[in-house]
Amino acid sequence: MIEEIFNEALTRKSVFKNRDALSPHYVPDNLPYREKQIQELSKTLAPILSGRKPENVFIYGKTGTGKTVVTKFVVKKLTEFAAQKNIPVDAVYINCRIHNTRSKVFIKIGSELLPEENFMGMSTAYIYEKILGKIRESDKRLIIVLDEIDKLKGLSDAVYSLNRANDELENGSISLIGISNNLTFKDRLDPRTKSTLLQHEMIFPPYNAESLRRILEDRAKIAFRDGAVEPGAIALVAAYAAKQSGDARYALQLLLRAGDVADEEGAERVTEKHVERAKEIVEEDIILEMISTLPENEQILLLALAKMTQEGQGIRGFGTETRITSGDLYNAYARLSETLGRDPVSERWFREYISDLAMYGIITVTQAGKGFKGNTRLIRLNFSPRKIIDVLEPRLMG
Ligand SMILES: Nc1ncnc2c1ncn2[C@@H]1O[C@H](COP(=O)(O)OP(=O)(O)OP(=O)(O)O)[C@@H](O)[C@H]1O
Ligand SMILES: [Mg+2]
Numbered sequence: 410m411i412e413e414i415f416n417e418a419l420t421r422k423s424v425f426k427n428r429d430a431l432s433p434h435y436v437p438d439n440l441p442y443r444e445k446q447i448q449e450l451s452k453t454l455a456p457i458l459s460g461r462k463p464e465n466v467f468i469y470g471k472t473g474t475g476k477t478v479v480t481k482f483v484v485k486k487l488t489e490f491a492a493q494k495n496i497p498v499d500a501v502y503i504n505c506r507i508h509n510t511r512s513k514v515f516i517k518i519g520s521e522l523l524p525e526e527n528f529m530g531m532s533t534a535y536i537y538e539k540i541l542g543k544i545r546e547s548d549k550r551l552i553i554v555l556d557e558i559d560k561l562k563g564l565s566d567a568v569y570s571l572n573r574a575n576d577e578l579e580n581g582s583i584s585l586i587g588i589s590n591n592l593t594f595k596d597r598l599d600p601r602t603k604s605t606l607l608q609h610e611m612i613f614p615p616y617n618a619e620s621l622r623r624i625l626e627d628r629a630k631i632a633f634r635d636g637a638v639e640p641g642a643i644a645l646v647a648a649y650a651a652k653q654s655g656d657a658r659y660a661l662q663l664l665l666r667a668g669d670v671a672d673e674e675g676a677e678r679v680t681e682k683h684v685e686r687a688k689e690i691v692e693e694d695i696i697l698e699m700i701s702t703l704p705e706n707e708q709i710l711l712l713a714l715a716k717m718t719q720e721g722q723g724i725r726g727f728g729t730e731t732r733i734t735s736g737d738l739y740n741a742y743a744r745l746s747e748t749l750g751r752d753p754v755s756e757r758w759f760r761e762y763i764s765d766l767a768m769y770g771i772i773t774v775t776q777a778g779k780g781f782k783g784n785t786r787l788i789r790l791n792f793s794p795r796k797i798i799d800v801l802e803p804r805l806m807g
Pocket of ligand 1: 432433434435436437439440441442443470471472473474475476477478479589590624657658661
């Protein structure tokens, strides 16, 4: 019985030959439509090879326009080239969504340069001196990539102290590459940080449907078996992603899911029909991810609503849909908060949360009309209650 399952998995046909090539971490050898940006970034960093400190770079552009992948690509080529010529160039890549304070950034740099040391709990000043010591000792030229830099708390201090290191260093240097998809972020920087970080600015424009099609075709050749994706399917993915403000990440995610759908059906080829189904799945993935980052009170409210919907409580008579009155939902929310050991918010705040969730499209709110008390509102969940419970219960209960 178990062997049957394993055998099935072994002999199962798949449209993929290398599914990982569609994962967000894969760095392709070819980045079509970014030749200019690759050249410009390479030219800006190249002085590092002859011992001059390159200008700091600030890269911005909408989500999925290739900022991260291009930067990683150029930095990797540069450090490989330098290593061949025995030039001490080193790079540290930092995602500021994860390392979101100055102290975390310093710990990350310190532990990459000095892996044998443990910097946890050490003062920033101590780590800073250790980093400088290491740079001096090996005449190191260090590139620090601060990706999603808008998520870094205390950004000005971090940028200031990293940049100031250059004045204290007789040998070696530190150069910064800041990356952000927040188009208004740079306008909010204070003048000193702005002039330090924005020595060289680069903008990544969004891809259009034609560029996305080419990017997808290239990637499909690596990820899928020959002829396993219909050209119409790729064109459709490109068209949808172009509408999503030219987001290449969304395009690749959609293609990946379309392949999964085709596999589930045991189909030979990925077709437009699979793309349509994949689009629903990806949109749901995006919503579920968004739900997992909502403030806790809104999560509790949503979980209460999902449970009531799942149990079929509330008012029927809207086809198969369940609607819940705002009063019933508030009571359920307050009870659940107490079960979880949290203080429920007042009804005023509750109304704010309801409008937030409606704005995100997670719920729909309608006026109850006659037969109901005063300004009773009816609330409907727009997503599968099961999925919401699966996402939120472990978070809130765990
Ligand atoms: N020109 C390109 N050729 C091939 N693949 C690309 C290209 N541009 C982007 N991609 C792919 O699209 C995805 C998104 O790119 P990337 O992560 O670089 O976007 P980003 O601009 O950093 O977005 P965000 O601001 O959301 O972080 C990645 O999987 C990347 O490999
Ligand atoms: Mg990125």
